[in-house]
Amino acid sequence: MSSLYEQIKMLYDQELYSNVIALANFILSLSDHNSELLPPQAKFLTYVHCADSYFHLSKYRKAESLYKKSLQFRKCLLKSKGATKPPPDGQKELMSDIDIKYQIHLCLVKLKNTQEALQVLQGIPGKQRSAKVNMALAKMFQEQGMERSAITTYKEVLRECPLALNAVEGLLALGVKGIEVNSMIVNSITNSPSLEWLNIWIKGHAHIHNREYSHAITAFRSLDNANYFRDNVTLLITMGECYYFAGDDKNALTCLRRARTIEPDLTKGLDIYAAVLYKTQNTKELEKLIPAITQTSEYTAEQYIAMAYALYAARKFSRASTLIVQAINLSPYSIEAIILWGNILIDQKKYQEALHHFRKAALLKPHRYEPHKGLVDCYVGMHRLREALNIASTGCKLLGHTPRALTLYSSVLMKDPVSVGKAKNLLEKALSQEESFLPAVYLLAEIYEQEMNLEAAIELLERQVEILPTSKFHQMLGDLWARIHNQEKALDHYAIALNLDPCNRRALEGLHRLDSTSTKLESTYYMTVGDEHADTTYDVGDGLPDTDNDEGADESETEAVWSDMDLEANSQ
Template structure:
């Protein structure tokens, strides 16, 4: 043949896809014009050319050539051979054990490649249809893992479970499969049954089984994350960190798990450690950005976003971080634009839906916010999605749906003060159920005395009931141990209600010294200043100016 096929394969193996596509055009010209070329060689030439196109990310062109090659392969006579030449380029090869009577052309590999093209063109069902045509016994690790992901995207959880289990049978160290099975709520014992057993039955020394024990520990940690078992999660991840110090993946998994149960201070520390280990890592950095957004000093968030944009601007984490940055600058609409972009880049990116839901709530678009939180909840339930569903449903006057979400959170996290507080928040919106709300808040504080969210909610409830002295006493008690701007703001609001304006002014000022960007304190202080001037604090400034102008006009008319 005039065009050496092995040279085209060499270009593809080295990732030189532009050169490979150019040479492939010559190969295809020889293939189509020659009458002497066999159907097998013709099909394999087409597959090589399609590989070059796939490497250039020209997925639709590649799909068309792969299909043509597959149809051409039907003309190949069946031969008795022991195996077939692997036609995948390096990095994309899929090896399979072929039966005795097969075609030299590997149809299963081409079916998988056709499926990959469909997947990259976002036609998930067509991709699955192609891959399901590969006999289950001939599916490699890569095929099974890809199919597991596709099944999850289409909510075929039972089929996904089978694919992920098969991955672990083929390679027990496929950690993606362990995480996916835990995410799907598969019981720990069922996951461990597929892993190599940690108990020695052959009299081997215990040291030979250490590599198996940490794998089981990893599965235990992931299941603890999904069941919101913070104590178990911390124990397992800490054990893994002792065995594998400075492990970036474990630090990030720990931090993300702490975010999921609302332990933000601990999560911040672990994200900081992870970032110091690898400043160019993108995984989990959007979660870190969302936490940094709440800090008074925006400089670290600015640096983080700049680093992420320089590393890879096409990842969803970058757009979530951008949304957090613009939200921090109080440009909600611009922030929402970036949040929406993050979920367009990756439709299964949970932090994108979380920040999008929070932004929609702040823009008084509660129904759209509920849809965003519901999607996040479907993908991976955590405290933030429960909180968003409760707040959103209360805002659109659906207390039953809010209570259902809160109770589901409590069922998932029975030992969580935050989940108890969430149920109390729902009852607090009903004047006839405030006694129930109080009991849940008090239970939350007994379980976790340092949880300020429950203390603030209980103080707010007491103030609404007219028990302002008790509310002040509770908040003053917490202020002895925590210099927190939200405590000062709540105290200022209650003092303003009972017309103790000097104390209100003192606490608003203290809140703004701790956090100059506290919007509630800034608005409260503006209102308080109008009140101290003797003006109506609920009257907008423009109306006040109009009233002053009217008064001056009346005075002038009287003088005239």
């Protein structure tokens, strides 16, 4: 083969892509005027290497053009008289047009032209599709909502590669039974070692996609031991996501922290980790993610989302939105990015815009709690309680009568005096499922207080104190005992509250009121944003840091981080 081509191939093998492009540009131009300079097969491969080089340099439009040109040249080459002759010794057959079409599809995906990318892959005859072509097709079918085609194509991947775990997850996500998926794998593998772990892994993911998160967690925890996958980062992230989807932020944080301790540079699951840190008001830990992220040269969607949460916690809404746009550009179907953008807009009281994002999120993931919560917050903020009630009711049907769904529904019912009784029944039902579900406790205590049934409120809170003795509960009990003029018990609970949290402002105020013999209280203190351990996800504009805490002293440090970074995302 031509010595000129050998030089191009050497540059390509050494990954000197810009040099490949520079040399190929001259050689291809010369060969157009002198056909003997470069043999046809060498010219074809020069086109391909040049296209590959543009692709590696992220110049996808130019790469696509050259891939198409190489395809056209290949067709002409096959039609020529010498195409039927065997290649000379030491030369390979022509590169398959399937591989070239696959590369064209990758270029189109990078250029956000997913529909044309899908058409390119569909143009490959079914019997000629390789496993990687089928895998790419299946993912695109799934994203486009073409479920039957996606299932068929994923199965083709498993027939050729039985342990393609992403294909397994794809089938389970599309509703294929775990038993069927498992049998496909077992029947395709002979003389294999024990696959007991794989059976458990498949069972766990099947539970996830059936939204049976507690069963999924049980399955995955049985693998988190020395015999299987103790401290396996992927397993820990999956468990953390299960806890998060189930609304158990405490255990989600434990699993995700373990994963990051083992692998600090981890990006998978970083978006959910940041969301949990924000919801649990671990602002300091959230800010510590930023220096590690900003050391990387290229950001992923998960990293943009994590940085956006840090800005959101600092109430830098405009900057946070900028990063969310970057995340969605990289991953248009990122549910975490869409949810965060909606919440940012709610805090800015841009309810109509937020509605658009939460509707999109609800279409993508109808069984996630957050989109329903966001839609309810939007309608409540717009004083459209009928629509909010319909969304909350639909949420109960889709999510099941879980404590979170019932409490969300009750929070809307409470806004109409006529339906307060129904709200109380639903809250009691929620607490019968999870006795210490704090949002339900706070709302039910508020209802008892509105009904002037202070004894019932005290009984409810005293039960909670036995389960979870927090400063907040003792402060609330102090307020209630003060209202019924039992100063001794009120003083006891205020003292315990301040012992647990010396900065509990409401407990201090209660003591001052007792000193001044005043027992008048505000009736709406139960749902105050930023109260200790309170999940305040049932109010519009939720989750903002308590402005009464002392974290404002560190604002300059946070500002310094963002000033140094100066939002490099704007230049990406």
